[in-house]
Amino acid sequence: MTDPRRHRRAGGRPPGRKGGRAPLDPARLAAYDVLRSVRVDNAYANLVLPHALRTHGLTGRDAAFATELAAGTLRQQGTYDAVLAACIDRPLAKVEAKVLDALRLGSHQLLAMRVPDHAAISTTVDLVKAKVGVGAGSFTNAVLRRVSRQPLADWVVSLSTGDDHDHLSLAHSHPRWIVDRLAEAVGESELDALLAADNAPPRVVVVARPGRAAREEIPGEPTRFSPYGVELAGGSPAEVPAVTDGRAGVQDEGSQLVALATADAPVTGSDRLWLDLCAGPGGKSALLAAIAAERGALLVANEAQPHRAGLVRQNLRGATGVAGVVAGDGTRPSYRPSTFDRVLVDAPCTGLGALRRRPEARWRRKPADLDALVPLQRGLLAGALELVRPGGVVLYATCSPVLAETRGVVEAVLAEHPEVRLEPVSGAVATVPDADGPLPGTVQLWPHRHGTDAMFMALLRRS
Numbered sequence: 108m109t110d111p112r113r114h115r116r117a118g119g120r121p122p123g124r125k126g127g128r129a130p131l132d133p134a135r136l137a138a139y140d141v142l143r144s145v146r147v148d149n150a151y152a153n154l155v156l157p158h159a160l161r162t163h164g165l166t167g168r169d170a171a172f173a174t175e176l177a178a179g180t181l182r183q184q185g186t187y188d189a190v191l192a193a194c195i196d197r198p199l200a201k202v203e204a205k206v207l208d209a210l211r212l213g214s215h216q217l218l219a220m221r222v223p224d225h226a227a228i229s230t231t232v233d234l235v236k237a238k239v240g241v242g243a244g245s246f247t248n249a250v251l252r253r254v255s256r257q258p259l260a261d262w263v264v265s266l267s268t269g270d271d272h273d274h275l276s277l278a279h280s281h282p283r284w285i286v287d288r289l290a291e292a293v294g295e296s297e298l299d300a301l302l303a304a305d306n307a308p309p310r311v312v313v314v315a316r317p318g319r320a321a322r323e324e325i326p327g328e329p330t331r332f333s334p335y336g337v338e339l340a341g342g343s344p345a346e347v348p349a350v351t352d353g354r355a356g357v358q359d360e361g362s363q364l365v366a367l368a369t370a371d372a373p374v375t376g377s378d379r380l381w382l383d384l385c386a387g388p389g390g391k392s393a394l395l396a397a398i399a400a401e402r403g404a405l406l407v408a409n410e411a412q413p414h415r416a417g418l419v420r421q422n423l424r425g426a427t428g429v430a431g432v433v434a435g436d437g438t439r440p441s442y443r444p445s446t447f448d449r450v451l452v453d454a455p456c457t458g459l460g461a462l463r464r465r466p467e468a469r470w471r472r473k474p475a476d477l478d479a480l481v482p483l484q485r486g487l488l489a490g491a492l493e494l495v496r497p498g499g500v501v502l503y504a505t506c507s508p509v510l511a512e513t514r515g516v517v518e519a520v521l522a523e524h525p526e527v528r529l530e531p532v533s534g535a536v537a538t539v540p541d542a543d544g545p546l547p548g549t550v551q552l553w554p555h556r557h558g559t560d561a562m563f564m565a566l567l568r569r570s
């Protein structure tokens with residue numbers, strides 16, 4: 108008997124009943140559902156994906172196929188839209204949205220996955236016929252045949268203009284304004300490598316929270332820079348007991364280093380009360396609380412959005428070293444001035460340093476987002492400097508390397524606070540090679556250099 112799963116694993120077409128229409132492939136249906144949720148409900152792909160996989164009963168290699176199809180299509184949407192525009196004789200805006208979703212999925216299979224052309228085209232046509240109608244199916248067939256005429260590299264060459272950033276925007280599927288902003292931060296010589304790294308799925312890294320879990324409990328390789336990290340050997344973190352009981356957690360190595368830079372900054376005198384001003388959903392708080400507990404200190408985790416404060420509480424379950432979780436606006440903090448010995452400001456930002464893990468984020472973000480984010484970042488850093496005691500430290504961090512959010516914010520706040528000075532980030536983070544930030548002593552990590560999100564860190568001390 109034929110095993111229908113064997114066909115799907117090979118990316119092929121599931122076998123149909125004799126004389127009847129072939130059943131739709133569940134993996135492709137799941138990916139199609141994810142694209143629809145992202146488009147219609149503004150959903151985050153990584154949050155809706157597990158639900159789509161469950162709904163369509165996908166596990167193992169079928170789940171991996173659906174995941175790559177959905178995430179890869181969303182990441183590469185810019186490139187595929189340029190290819191599709193060249194294959195369709197009307198503007199893409201005039202193509203029905205459901206058909207365009209399917210065309211993008213088909214293009215990803217044709218141009219970036221090892222799916223045979225006939226399977227990529229026929230499964231997409233079946234999907235469109237079932238979801239939209241027979242006429243749309245014929246249109247899809249004609250368009251995808253044109254897409255399949257040449258490999259991706261040839262499409263990029265034939266569609267490129269002479270402009271370098273336009274070319275990189277097309278080749279690496281990043282909006283042009285993001286290419287420009289990243290170029291200002293990383294420089295032209297590494298821009299191509301950075302954009303390519305944004306399109307590679309990130310490794311799965313787990314933090315063994317000190318005093319609660321040992322690295323040896325987690326199957327995988329110790330991380331290079333964080334003394335608490337393990338790169339998972341394979342499988343799902345949900346299968347690691349230390350993760351399921353909250354003693355360990357999935358956390359990018361760069362994010363671990365931010366917590367570490369906060370904890371490792373030298374302070375003299377009292378070192379008992381720490382604050383995470385922008386704590387939700389609580390990854391860094393959980394690591395900070397574990398380190399605080401080992402040192403006899405306590406952490407207050409503050410978060411503006413009540414539902415995210417709830418996530419922080421969940422992340423801190425079982426942790427000692429926690430004084431409380433508070434829902435409050437960090438720009439108008441309700442704590443007494445000079446209360447804390449250490450404060451972390453992991454500011455809300457464009458997230459352009461974490462594009463690897465948010466496939467659709469690059470298309471959602473707009474340059475105007477900076478107009479609201481930069482004043483908020485400045486307000487939060489100024490709020491933190493009021494809350495830290497003289498001699499205490501504030502670690503300002505973003506998961507964006509955009510200079511307006513990093514250098515610009517730090518310079519502006521320093522100019523308004525003569526009692527504050529910028530100091531070199533110290534401890535384990537200071538030993539990370541090639542991580543100089545845009546101001547002396549600051550740190551900038553990069554996906555293409557360090558295998559981490561592009562975290563920025565600046566250490567400020569109040570005198």
Ligand SMILES: C[S@@+](CC[C@H](N)C(=O)[O-])C[C@H]1O[C@@H](n2cnc3c(N)ncnc32)[C@H](O)[C@@H]1O
Pocket residue numbers: 362384385386387388389390391392409410411412415435436437438453454455456487
């Ligand atoms: C980059 S995230 C923090 C990530 C977190 N540190 C972690 O590691 O899990 C920024 C957080 O700041 C919160 N936020 C935004 N505005 C805020 C404000 N005015 N005061 C406090 N938190 C704020 C956001 O809701 C978001 O949860």
